[in-house]
Amino acid sequence: xxxxxxPILGGLCIGLSASIYLLATGKIMGVSGLLSQALFSPPSMxxxxxxxxxxxxxxxxxxxxxxxxxxTVPFPDPRSPLLLxxxxxxxxxxxxxxxxxxxxxxxxxxxxxxxxSLVATAIFMLTAILTVMITK
Numbered sequence: 423x424x425x426x427x428x429p430i431l432g433g434l435c436i437g438l439s440a441s442i443y444l445l446a447t448g449k450i451m452g453v454s455g456l457l458s459q460a461l462f463s464p465p466s467m468x469x470x471x472x473x474x475x476x477x478x479x480x481x482x483x484x485x486x487x488x489x490x491x492x493x494t495v496p497f498p499d500p501r502s503p504l505l506l507x508x509x510x511x512x513x514x515x516x517x518x519x520x521x522x523x524x525x526x527x528x529x530x531x532x533x534x535x536x537x538x539s540l541v542a543t544a545i546f547m548l549t550a551i552l553t554v555m556i557t558k
Contacts, residue, residue, distance in 0.1 A: 436529060437529070437533070439451065440529055440530050440533070443476065444530070447472065450522075450526055450530045450531070450534075451476070451525075451526070451529070451530055452522045452523050452525055452526020452527070452530060453477070453480075453523050453525045453526065454514075454517040454518075454522060454523035454525075454526060455473075455522060455523075455526055456473040456476055456477055457473070457477060459473040460473040460474040460477060520542050520545075521538070521542075522539075522542070524543070524546050526539075527539040527542040527543050527546070528543045528546070531543070
């Protein structure tokens with residue numbers, strides 16, 4: 423039963439937090455946008471610290487779950503640091519080019535009925551499926 427329950431509860435928590443963030447700030451809860459606001463916005467309580475606190479809370483929440491449930495995440499095979507840096511830069515460029523990341527488009531954009539987010543999420547998923555098919 424818990425195999426089904428945890429993903430449902432997780433999805434509900436993500437949806438609830440996205441709704442609360444939108445109602446409280448009037449902004450969309452996409453991780454790339456929050457990271458951009460936290461790193462590059464001029465310092466002020468509304469534009470810099472709230473996204474930073476949200477991101478810190480996300481990290482602490484995930485780590486706390488792992489500690490409290492004694493679960494560990496298996497790491498994939500070691501990868502080249504150069505490959506990881508190049509991959510991170512490509513992901514960052516893609517989020518700028520696509521006007522948001524998978525969480526912003528998939529969770530927040532689709533729920534708002536955004537056609538752009540629906541198309542972007544379909545492209546993300548298709549690209550991921552093709553990448554796995556090619557590399558495996």
